Amino acid sequence: MTTAPEAPELHRGVRVGGWSWVWRPWTVLVTVVLAALTFLIFCVSIAVGDFTIELPAVFRTLIGQGERVDEFVVMDLRMPRALIGVIAGVALGISGALTQSIARNALASPDVLGITGGASATAVFVVTAGGGSAIGSAFGLSTAALTGGLLTGLLVYFMAWKKGIDGFRLILIGVSVSAVMQALTTWLLVLADIRDVARAQRWLVGSLDSRSWTEVWASVWIMAVLVVVVLVVAFQMQPMHFGDDVAAGLGVRYSAVRAVLLLCAVLLAGVAVSAAGPVPFVALVAPQIAMRLVRSPVPPVIASGLFGAVLLIGSDLIARTVLPNDLPVGVVTAIIGGPFLLYLLVRSNLRRAA
Amino acid sequence: MTALRNDAARLGAEGVTVGYADRVVLDNLDVAIPTGVITTVIGPNGCGKSTLLRTLSRLLKPRQGTVLLDGGDIARLKTKDVAKRMGLLPQTPIAPEGLTVADLVARGRHPHQSWVRQWSSDDADVVAKALHMTGVADLAHRPVDSLSGGQRQRVWISMTLAQGTDLLLLDEPTTYLDLAHAIDVIDLVDDLHEGGCTIVMVLHDLNLAVRYSDNLIVMKSGSIVAQGHPSQVITSELLLDTFGLQAKVIDDPVSERPLIVPIGRTHVVSKSDQEPS
Numbered sequence: 001m002t003t004a005p006e007a008p009e010l011h012r013g014v015r016v017g018g019w020s021w022v023w024r025p026w027t028v029l030v031t032v033v034l035a036a037l038t039f040l041i042f043c044v045s046i047a048v049g050d051f052t053i054e055l056p057a058v059f060r061t062l063i064g065q066g067e068r069v070d071e072f073v074v075m076d077l078r079m080p081r082a083l084i085g086v087i088a089g090v091a092l093g094i095s096g097a098l099t100q101s102i103a104r105n106a107l108a109s110p111d112v113l114g115i116t117g118g119a120s121a122t123a124v125f126v127v128t129a130g131g132g133s134a135i136g137s138a139f140g141l142s143t144a145a146l147t148g149g150l151l152t153g154l155l156v157y158f159m160a161w162k163k164g165i166d167g168f169r170l171i172l173i174g175v176s177v178s179a180v181m182q183a184l185t186t187w188l189l190v191l192a193d194i195r196d197v198a199r200a201q202r203w204l205v206g207s208l209d210s211r212s213w214t215e216v217w218a219s220v221w222i223m224a225v226l227v228v229v230v231l232v233v234a235f236q237m238q239p240m241h242f243g244d245d246v247a248a249g250l251g252v253r254y255s256a257v258r259a260v261l262l263l264c265a266v267l268l269a270g271v272a273v274s275a276a277g278p279v280p281f282v283a284l285v286a287p288q289i290a291m292r293l294v295r296s297p298v299p300p301v302i303a304s305g306l307f308g309a310v311l312l313i314g315s316d317l318i319a320r321t322v323l324p325n326d327l328p329v330g331v332v333t334a335i336i337g338g339p340f341l342l343y344l345l346v347r348s349n350l351r352r353a354a
Numbered sequence: 355m356t357a358l359r360n361d362a363a364r365l366g367a368e369g370v371t372v373g374y375a376d377r378v379v380l381d382n383l384d385v386a387i388p389t390g391v392i393t394t395v396i397g398p399n400g401c402g403k404s405t406l407l408r409t410l411s412r413l414l415k416p417r418q419g420t421v422l423l424d425g426g427d428i429a430r431l432k433t434k435d436v437a438k439r440m441g442l443l444p445q446t447p448i449a450p451e452g453l454t455v456a457d458l459v460a461r462g463r464h465p466h467q468s469w470v471r472q473w474s475s476d477d478a479d480v481v482a483k484a485l486h487m488t489g490v491a492d493l494a495h496r497p498v499d500s501l502s503g504g505q506r507q508r509v510w511i512s513m514t515l516a517q518g519t520d521l522l523l524l525d526e527p528t529t530y531l532d533l534a535h536a537i538d539v540i541d542l543v544d545d546l547h548e549g550g551c552t553i554v555m556v557l558h559d560l561n562l563a564v565r566y567s568d569n570l571i572v573m574k575s576g577s578i579v580a581q582g583h584p585s586q587v588i589t590s591e592l593l594l595d596t597f598g599l600q601a602k603v604i605d606d607p608v609s610e611r612p613l614i615v616p617i618g619r620t621h622v623v624s625k626s627d628q629e630p631s
Contacts, residue, residue: 010456010481010494013473022460022473104448235469239461241453245444248413250517251437251465297450297457297497 027303030294034306038086041313045082046074048321080216081208085313085329087219088208088276093290093308094230095268096283097299098261101237103167109284110153110269113174116278117181118152119145119270120204123277124185127200128192141203142215146274152177153266165258206279206330208316219275222267227305230264233257234301241298279330281337282308311336364389364521364552365410365440370419372402372409379405380576382419387569392543392553394563397573398597403556404445404525406573410554411442411523437465441514445525449498455509456494459484462516481516487549488512488542504535508542515546522546524555528562540566560597560614564588565606572596588612 012023043058053061053070060066061074092110099108110116123145156177160170185204189197236257239247247254269283286308287299293307294300315332323332363386372380379402387393387410395403408414410421412428421428428436441462449458462484463477485491488508493501498509507527514522527543528536536559544566547553557563563570564584572580572587574596580587593599599616606613 010485011460011473011478013475013478019470020473104450232469235467235472239464241448241450242458242461243444243446243448245413245442246447248433249411249437249442249444249514250461251432251434253433295452297453 027294027296027300031300031303031306034290034293034303034310038089038306038309038313041310041317042082042086045085045313045317046078048317049073049078076213080213081316082313083216084219084275085208085316086309087216087223088272088279089282089286089309089312090227090305091223091268091272091275091308092279092283092312093286093305094227094301095265095272096285096308097287097290097301097304098230098265098268099283100287100299101241102165102258102262102265103171104241105167105171106288107284108167108171108174110265110272111278111280111283112171112178113153113266113269114156114177114181115149115153115266115269116273116280117178117185118155119149119273120278121152121181121184121188122148123203124188124192124200127203128188128196142274145203145277146270149273150266150270152181153270157262157266165255165262170262202328203277204330205328206277206333208276208329215275219271222271226264226268226271230261230268230301233260233264237261276312277328277330279312280334282311282333285337286311363387364424365422365554367406367410367416367421368419370409370416370421372405372414372416378576380409380416383576383578385410385571385578385581387552387554389552390547390550391568392547392555392566393569393571394567395554395556395571395573396558396560396563401573402576403571403573405576406571407523407525407554407556411440412436413442413444434465437517437519439519439521441517441519441522443510443514443522443524443527445529447510449506451499452497453499454495455490455498455501455512456481456485458498458509459490459494459512459516462513463518465517480518484512484515487515487545502535503531504538507531507535507539511539511542511546520550521552522554524553526556526558528557528559536562560588560593564611564614565609584611588614 013020014023043055043062047053047055047058053073057066057070058074061070066074095110099110099113100106102108123141125148126141126144156170156174157165159177160166160173162169189200192200236252239250239252240254240257244254272279272283287304289311290303290307291297291299294303296303311333312329315336316329319327319329319332366384366386368384369382370380370384371378371382383406385406395406397403405414409416412421412433415429423431423436423439460477460481463473463481466477467473482491485494488511490505490508490512493505493509498506501509511522511524511527514524524543528539531539540562543553543555567584570580570582570584570587571578572592579596580592588603590601590603593601593603593614601617602615603612604615
């Protein structure tokens with residue numbers, strides 16, 4: 001045993017008053033860059049449209065110093081769409097990070113937990129059975145989808161509960177419920193009138209079209225509350241990556257922590273689905289990419305949220321500008337997310353073979 | 355049975371009954387862990403030794419009876435306060451891929467931290483000390499998954515030490531290690547004991563248990579059948595009764611402890627010595 005070791009610089013602390021954290025410059029840098037990128041794409045997304053507003057004019061308008069004309073276009077026409085994109089992206093990213101951390105499985109995501117499947121089935125049911133125009137105003141559809149998604153998520157959650165939540169059990173039950181929901185969706189689409197099918201399909205791929213401020217504000221507030229809860233409780237989640245026994249040994253009441261965070265994940269995914277439809281792959285891919293950018297062994301919550309936003313509004317921007325005939329955002333995120341999922345799967349195959 | 359609530363015991367159990375579903379594993383069991391020594395729980399597979407350790411570390415909640423830590427009912431203490439007094443290394447901890455040794459050991463400070471105070475200079479000192487005591491300071495920046503089994507086990511013990519407790523519970527710390535690495539890890543445990551730690555562990559290897567423990571708890575079908583210093587406890591009769599193992603107990607040529615020489619069905623030369631004396 002060595003005495004008086006020359007303490008190697010392992011973890012430097014930052015201290016602000018009575019508050020202190022481990023100083024991780026790379027994590028902070030990546031997070032700040034992602035935040036800046038989110039804001040930039042947000043602004044560009046507002047600038048681009050039927051006619052272009054210069055970026056500086058967008059900035060001026062955002063801080064309330066813009067011209068009247070710009071103000072109307074920016075604040076009333078384009079801002080809701082861009083903002084709902086950011087909210088849905090952040091919600092999906094964080095929801096994915098939580099799900100993957102809790103299940104200790106890179107392939108877990110709210111899609112697997114049945115939230116997306118439940119929302120889709122409900123939305124399609126409303127569109128096809130509700131005779132289209134009667135119930136099917138955009139707001140009614142979102143609310144119905146949100147309710148369906150949450151109920152399915154909670155159903156999976158309670159079925160997976162067996163003296164606490166076990167990762168594998170959760171995923172198995174989630175996959176089963178999702179499969180049932182998917183079958184239900186397909187069945188409804190087969191039976192439905194062809195015009196309703198077109199509308200349902202449009203919703204099913206996810207889209208940021210025609211958003212109102214009412215929807216935006218509702219989402220903003222729910223999101224804000226959930227993010228605060230997640231950030232506070234996530235500190236307790238850190239030892240849980242080492243297994244339940246270690247977490248318990250370190251004084252964490254893991255069952256309670258897991259229950260709260262999983263509930264937050266379900267609600268966040270619900271917010272995203274009601275805001276933007278079942279946008280695929282963002283929740284799965286964002287935490288995995290954020291992990292690699294931050295060089296963290298576990299999904300980083302904040303960076304995952306920010307990358308989710310970048311991916312979602314970035315895809316929306318690409319869909320509206322680069323690609324022809326205004327594709328819905330879900331198609332683009334799937335085009336980016338699908339290959340990445342394959343890359344993850346193939347890579348873990350190769351590693352096992354090595 | 356050893357007297358409970360004595361000054362020598364910081365940790366103990368009174369009349370605990372523990373079970374899974376409809377199976378009772380420990381039935382109305384009393385035990386006291388003497389302070390400042392290494393206590394090892396041995397017994398055949400399924401005798402409830404891991405269950406006992408998990409009960410003492412409040413991973414399992416007894417149906418009846420109480421586990422006492424420093425004279426208080428462990429179930430009534432705050433989990434965080436228990437974690438400040440007692441370190442635990444379970445059988446199969448998980449290290450996320452790419453996690454560095456330093457980050458893993460630093461997690462041991464969790465019970466002393468809060469959301470607003472996630473890293474203090476105390477934390478840094480204790481972690482550096484824990485890394486040095488376990489001889490893994492040079493590996494601090496390596497990912498845990500790149501280490502050998504023995505090194506990895508040292509790192510986990512290091513994390514438990516970073517908790518800053520002098521009461522450590524180790525569940526089979528030598529499983530999956532070859533003999534050389536097993537000795538290496540147990541030597542480390544002995545160093546910690548010399549440094550003033552009270553250790554409770556479960557071991558499968560009887561000779562390691564005999565060599566390194568000051569106090570053995572021998573279990574069979576959920577009950578404690580013997581407890582005490584290895585020299586007094588280990589006899590060929592006990593081994594036959596408890597483990598169903600035919601063995602000779604001789605003097606260990608390199609230590610002052612007994613040595614167990616198992617007698618199997620084959621490869622035994624001197625038949626005359628086979629019967630336990």
